[in-house]
Amino acid sequence: MEDRTPVPPPHPADDVTEHVGYRLKRAAAALRGAMDKALREHGLTVPQYACLELLDQRPGLSNAELARGTFVTRQSMNVVLRGLQDAGLISRPATTDHGRALPAHLTERGRERLHAARSAVYAIERTMVDAFPQRRLAALLTDLDRMADALGG
Amino acid sequence: MEDRTPVPPPHPADDVTEHVGYRLKRAAAALRGAMDKALREHGLTVPQYACLELLDQRPGLSNAELARGTFVTRQSMNVVLRGLQDAGLISRPATTDHGRALPAHLTERGRERLHAARSAVYAIERTMVDAFPQRRLAALLTDLDRMADALGG
DNA sequence: TCTTCCATGTCAGGATTTTGACATAGGGGA
């Protein structure tokens, strides 16, 4: 169709705020802020919630796997897990008979806390999705993924 | 309480990785990582680069204004500015005759450093944009903005 | 004028995250 792009229009924009990176950062910052505020009322931080959510869907994940799933380092996830463990929201065996990875699991308290916080987070998700035409949702998701893939995410 | 949701169609996905928030976080993390790696070769951090870029387009911005423009707190931007000032990349008057805001400006060294780093960052931007159909770029930008606006960004 | 309010710059403290490093466990070849 209109492959009529004589000049490189991707982003010759003279204004940084027109760049994809800037918009992405802005949206991510807004999301982070909203989640941070909402989760504070449930006594959770964003990484903690992400960890619980991941463990709920895929029980038995190890520290390193959780770190990759939440886009932080192993070391960061390690302190997050300790916090959750001290709060009694997850459990981890002290040793394992095979390998080094220690599988983590939600406790009953962890499940309850997650379910309580989830509604608040879902409301935020809903707010985001309702902010633009729904027919574009699928495209948005795939485009975000493609960008991440292209950057080696 | 809440009447049970008749239908949660936006994203009834059972998998967290299907959520907009997750994708957004993933893309932002990938971008951050790529920029971090590229800018390190130029002796800059991501916030430092963002600050220089903003100052190049809008000279005279104050600490608080830069903070809002880069989505960090005033305090964080303050240490960033000190670092840039110590490195001789920006200049800030010690006092002002009117008000409290201290207008910052790029030095010649700052401009040179920015121009050098800019090419690396633009290459990343290009990689992102080329990862999806070009006709969707405008929609993506506006949708990201709408999400941020909806969340109070 | 004076008083209230908001924005700004800055300090102090703590929380979070990262970088760097090390030892261990397991798999795959030579």
Place this chain on the structure above:
DNA sequence: TCCCCTATGTCAAAATCCTGACATGGAAGA
């Protein structure tokens, strides 16, 4: 078997960022 390579968990130190707080400058209104 032995060696190499990768992955994992963990420690230590530093960097980064945020929350809370305070004092100042200016504007708006009584």
